[in-house]
Amino acid sequence: MLSNYLGEFLALATIHFLAVVAPGPDFAVTIRQSVRFGRLVGICTALGIGAGISVHVLYTLLGVGALMHTTPWLLTVAKVVGGAYILYLGVSLIRSKPKSSVNSEKNAEEPLIEQSLFKAFGTGFLTNATNPKATLFFLAIFTTIISASTPLQIQALYGLWMCFVNALWFVIVAVFFSSNKVRLLFMRLGHWFERSMGVILILFAGRLMLSM
Numbered sequence: 001m002l003s004n005y006l007g008e009f010l011a012l013a014t015i016h017f018l019a020v021v022a023p024g025p026d027f028a029v030t031i032r033q034s035v036r037f038g039r040l041v042g043i044c045t046a047l048g049i050g051a052g053i054s055v056h057v058l059y060t061l062l063g064v065g066a067l068m069h070t071t072p073w074l075l076t077v078a079k080v081v082g083g084a085y086i087l088y089l090g091v092s093l094i095r096s097k098p099k100s101s102v103n104s105e106k107n108a109e110e111p112l113i114e115q116s117l118f119k120a121f122g123t124g125f126l127t128n129a130t131n132p133k134a135t136l137f138f139l140a141i142f143t144t145i146i147s148a149s150t151p152l153q154i155q156a157l158y159g160l161w162m163c164f165v166n167a168l169w170f171v172i173v174a175v176f177f178s179s180n181k182v183r184l185l186f187m188r189l190g191h192w193f194e195r196s197m198g199v200i201l202i203l204f205a206g207r208l209m210l211s212m
Contacts, residue, residue, distance in 0.1 A: 005154050009161075012145050016162050019137055020169050028200050029127045030170045032093065033120060034178040041120040042174030048124025050167025055129040056138045057159030061152060081130055087205035093198030128166070 026049050034042030128134060146155060176182060 005150060008146060008150065009158065012141060012158055013161065013165075015141065015145065017165060020166055023200075024133065025127055025131055025201055026124075026166075026170060027173065029123065030173050031177050033115075033123065034174040035183055037115045037120070038183075039175060039178035040117065041115050042178045043171050044117045044120035045124035046170030046174045047167050048121035048126075049128045049170050050124075050163050051121070052125045052128025052131075053134070053163045053166050054159065056134050057156070057162065060138050060142045061155055061159065081132075083132065083205045087202060090198045090201030090205060093201065094195050095198075124170075 030042060030045055030049065033045040142155070146158065
Protein backbone atom coordinates (compact mmCIF):
# COMPACT_ATOMS: atom_id res chain seq x y z
CA MET A 1 0.00 0.00 0.00
CA LEU A 2 2.77 2.42 0.94
CA SER A 3 4.50 1.84 -2.40
CA ASN A 4 1.47 3.34 -4.17
CA TYR A 5 2.29 6.70 -2.61
CA LEU A 6 6.09 6.63 -3.03
CA GLY A 7 6.11 9.26 -5.79
CA GLU A 8 3.90 11.57 -3.77
CA PHE A 9 6.07 11.09 -0.69
CA LEU A 10 9.32 11.78 -2.56
CA ALA A 11 7.89 15.01 -3.99
CA LEU A 12 6.71 16.11 -0.57
CA ALA A 13 9.98 15.11 1.15
CA THR A 14 12.10 16.99 -1.39
CA ILE A 15 10.12 20.23 -1.20
CA HIS A 16 9.91 20.05 2.58
CA PHE A 17 13.66 19.49 2.96
CA LEU A 18 14.45 22.51 0.77
CA ALA A 19 12.06 24.60 2.88
CA VAL A 20 13.64 23.38 6.13
CA VAL A 21 17.26 24.16 5.22
CA ALA A 22 16.37 27.64 3.94
CA PRO A 23 17.31 30.16 6.69
CA GLY A 24 14.31 31.45 8.62
CA PRO A 25 13.11 32.16 12.17
CA ASP A 26 13.70 28.53 13.24
CA PHE A 27 17.30 28.69 12.03
CA ALA A 28 18.01 32.02 13.71
CA VAL A 29 16.50 30.94 17.04
CA THR A 30 18.36 27.59 17.05
CA ILE A 31 21.70 29.31 16.44
CA ARG A 32 21.06 31.89 19.13
CA GLN A 33 20.02 29.29 21.71
CA SER A 34 22.99 27.02 20.92
CA VAL A 35 25.58 29.80 21.03
CA ARG A 36 24.28 31.48 24.15
CA PHE A 37 23.18 28.54 26.29
CA GLY A 38 25.08 25.53 24.95
CA ARG A 39 24.44 22.25 23.19
CA LEU A 40 21.74 20.73 25.40
CA VAL A 41 19.56 23.83 25.28
CA GLY A 42 20.12 24.06 21.52
CA ILE A 43 19.05 20.44 21.04
CA CYS A 44 15.95 20.92 23.19
CA THR A 45 15.08 23.97 21.11
CA ALA A 46 15.50 21.89 17.94
CA LEU A 47 13.23 19.17 19.33
CA GLY A 48 10.66 21.84 20.15
CA ILE A 49 10.80 23.07 16.56
CA GLY A 50 10.21 19.53 15.32
CA ALA A 51 7.26 19.14 17.69
CA GLY A 52 5.87 22.49 16.54
CA ILE A 53 5.34 21.02 13.08
CA SER A 54 2.76 18.67 14.61
CA VAL A 55 0.45 21.65 15.18
CA HIS A 56 0.39 22.42 11.45
CA VAL A 57 -0.02 18.75 10.58
CA LEU A 58 -2.89 18.33 13.05
CA TYR A 59 -5.00 21.28 11.94
CA THR A 60 -4.40 20.41 8.29
CA LEU A 61 -5.56 16.82 8.80
CA LEU A 62 -8.59 18.04 10.73
CA GLY A 63 -9.57 20.29 7.84
CA VAL A 64 -8.85 23.56 9.61
CA GLY A 65 -6.22 24.31 6.97
CA ALA A 66 -8.87 24.19 4.26
CA LEU A 67 -11.13 26.42 6.39
CA MET A 68 -8.36 29.00 6.78
CA HIS A 69 -7.73 28.84 3.05
CA THR A 70 -11.37 29.72 2.31
CA THR A 71 -11.73 32.20 5.20
CA PRO A 72 -9.17 35.00 4.63
CA TRP A 73 -9.63 36.68 8.02
CA LEU A 74 -8.61 33.51 9.88
CA LEU A 75 -5.38 33.41 7.90
CA THR A 76 -4.85 37.09 8.65
CA VAL A 77 -5.24 36.43 12.39
CA ALA A 78 -2.69 33.60 12.15
CA LYS A 79 -0.27 35.95 10.39
CA VAL A 80 -0.71 38.67 13.02
CA VAL A 81 -0.16 36.28 15.94
CA GLY A 82 2.86 34.65 14.33
CA GLY A 83 4.34 37.95 13.21
CA ALA A 84 3.91 39.42 16.71
CA TYR A 85 5.75 36.50 18.32
CA ILE A 86 8.63 36.65 15.84
CA LEU A 87 8.81 40.42 16.36
CA TYR A 88 8.95 39.89 20.12
CA LEU A 89 11.87 37.47 19.73
CA GLY A 90 13.67 39.92 17.46
CA VAL A 91 13.26 42.89 19.82
CA SER A 92 14.45 40.82 22.80
CA LEU A 93 17.63 39.92 20.89
CA ILE A 94 18.29 43.49 19.75
CA ARG A 95 18.26 44.54 23.42
CA SER A 96 21.15 42.15 24.12
CA LYS A 97 23.96 43.74 26.15
CA PRO A 98 27.73 43.25 25.77
CA LYS A 99 29.53 40.62 27.85
CA SER A 100 33.14 40.71 29.00
CA SER A 101 35.65 38.74 26.92
CA VAL A 102 36.69 36.75 30.01
CA ASN A 103 33.14 35.59 30.67
CA SER A 104 32.67 34.87 26.98
CA GLU A 105 35.64 32.51 26.87
CA LYS A 106 34.60 30.83 30.11
CA ASN A 107 31.03 30.32 28.85
CA ALA A 108 32.29 28.91 25.57
CA GLU A 109 34.55 26.39 27.28
CA GLU A 110 32.10 25.46 30.04
CA PRO A 111 28.53 26.19 28.87
CA LEU A 112 26.31 27.37 31.70
CA ILE A 113 22.66 26.44 31.21
CA GLU A 114 21.00 29.74 32.03
CA GLN A 115 17.73 28.58 30.52
CA SER A 116 15.64 25.58 31.55
CA LEU A 117 15.29 22.75 29.06
CA PHE A 118 11.52 23.09 29.28
CA LYS A 119 11.72 26.76 28.31
CA ALA A 120 14.14 25.91 25.49
CA PHE A 121 11.71 23.30 24.14
CA GLY A 122 8.84 25.80 24.45
CA THR A 123 10.79 28.49 22.61
CA GLY A 124 11.41 26.15 19.69
CA PHE A 125 7.82 24.89 19.73
CA LEU A 126 6.26 28.37 19.71
CA THR A 127 8.70 29.67 17.08
CA ASN A 128 7.53 27.02 14.63
CA ALA A 129 3.90 26.62 15.70
CA THR A 130 3.20 30.37 15.38
CA ASN A 131 5.11 30.80 12.12
CA PRO A 132 2.55 31.80 9.44
CA LYS A 133 5.01 30.80 6.71
CA ALA A 134 4.66 27.23 7.95
CA THR A 135 0.87 27.61 7.77
CA LEU A 136 1.07 28.78 4.16
CA PHE A 137 3.54 25.99 3.36
CA PHE A 138 1.23 23.29 4.69
CA LEU A 139 -1.76 24.77 2.93
CA ALA A 140 0.19 24.65 -0.32
CA ILE A 141 1.54 21.13 0.28
CA PHE A 142 -1.74 19.53 1.29
CA THR A 143 -3.73 21.17 -1.51
CA THR A 144 -1.32 20.71 -4.43
CA ILE A 145 1.08 17.81 -3.87
CA ILE A 146 -1.00 15.49 -1.69
CA SER A 147 -4.02 14.03 -3.42
CA ALA A 148 -7.42 14.33 -1.77
CA SER A 149 -7.76 10.56 -2.20
CA THR A 150 -4.63 9.83 -0.12
CA PRO A 151 -5.77 8.00 3.06
CA LEU A 152 -5.66 9.97 6.30
CA GLN A 153 -3.21 7.53 7.88
CA ILE A 154 -0.78 8.01 4.99
CA GLN A 155 -1.04 11.78 5.36
CA ALA A 156 -0.37 11.37 9.08
CA LEU A 157 2.81 9.42 8.25
CA TYR A 158 3.86 12.29 5.98
CA GLY A 159 3.37 14.63 8.93
CA LEU A 160 5.46 12.45 11.26
CA TRP A 161 8.22 12.36 8.67
CA MET A 162 8.26 16.16 8.42
CA CYS A 163 8.39 16.47 12.24
CA PHE A 164 11.35 14.08 12.30
CA VAL A 165 13.25 15.84 9.50
CA ASN A 166 12.71 19.27 11.08
CA ALA A 167 13.96 18.07 14.46
CA LEU A 168 16.95 16.22 12.96
CA TRP A 169 18.09 19.18 10.84
CA PHE A 170 17.97 21.65 13.70
CA VAL A 171 19.66 19.21 16.07
CA ILE A 172 22.53 19.11 13.56
CA VAL A 173 22.53 22.93 13.47
CA ALA A 174 22.52 23.04 17.28
CA VAL A 175 25.41 20.56 17.58
CA PHE A 176 27.51 22.50 15.06
CA PHE A 177 26.96 25.94 16.55
CA SER A 178 27.41 24.71 20.12
CA SER A 179 30.90 23.28 19.52
CA ASN A 180 33.56 25.06 21.61
CA LYS A 181 35.40 26.63 18.66
CA VAL A 182 32.25 27.92 16.98
CA ARG A 183 30.75 29.11 20.28
CA LEU A 184 33.96 30.92 21.20
CA LEU A 185 33.97 32.69 17.84
CA PHE A 186 30.36 33.75 18.18
CA MET A 187 30.66 34.60 21.88
CA ARG A 188 33.48 37.00 21.03
CA LEU A 189 31.07 38.78 18.73
CA GLY A 190 28.68 38.68 21.68
CA HIS A 191 25.86 41.20 21.61
CA TRP A 192 26.52 42.08 17.96
CA PHE A 193 25.74 38.53 16.94
CA GLU A 194 22.52 38.45 18.98
CA ARG A 195 21.49 41.84 17.65
CA SER A 196 22.06 40.67 14.07
CA MET A 197 19.83 37.65 14.75
CA GLY A 198 17.26 40.07 16.15
CA VAL A 199 17.37 42.20 13.01
CA ILE A 200 16.82 39.09 10.87
CA LEU A 201 13.76 38.10 12.91
CA ILE A 202 12.35 41.64 12.78
CA LEU A 203 12.82 41.68 9.00
CA PHE A 204 10.90 38.40 8.76
CA ALA A 205 8.13 39.85 10.90
CA GLY A 206 8.05 43.08 8.84
CA ARG A 207 7.93 41.20 5.57
CA LEU A 208 5.09 39.12 6.93
CA MET A 209 3.08 42.16 8.04
CA LEU A 210 3.58 43.86 4.67
CA SER A 211 2.28 40.78 2.86
CA MET A 212 -1.12 41.00 4.58
